[in-house]
Amino acid sequence: MSKVFLCKADELAPGEMKRVPNEEVGDICVYNLEGTFYATADLCTHATASLAEGDIDDDLITCPVHWGQFHIPSGKAVTFPCERDLRTYRVELEGDEVYADLSAEAEEAASDDSSPI
Secondary structure (H helix, E strand, O other): OEEEEEEEHHHOOOOOOEOOOOOOOEEEEEEOOEEEEEEEEOOOOOOEEEEHHHHEEEEEOOOOOOOEEEOOOOOEEOOOOOOOOOOOOEEHHHOOOEEEEEOOOHHHHHOOOOOOO
């Protein structure tokens, strides 16, 4: 398992996100949605844009370049021009620290029956 530190839980208020540099997999975007943390690849699959510079609307992240959207918990591309899903990472809380397991996708993303909205 390749686990990396993302942030302290109190660094991100609900509805906030941030980019975390990572040499192994590229930048990671960590999100706080109503107190639940998620992590995805930070780079939009449509254009070279940091999703951490986009906007969160409920459980969707909007790319700041062409306004395509992804469902944060599953990584599913839901709005054109985004067509390829985001890589997701399983998030683990240890005390007040948030970690991503780089060897495992988020459970919702790995589930065949998850729906994007």
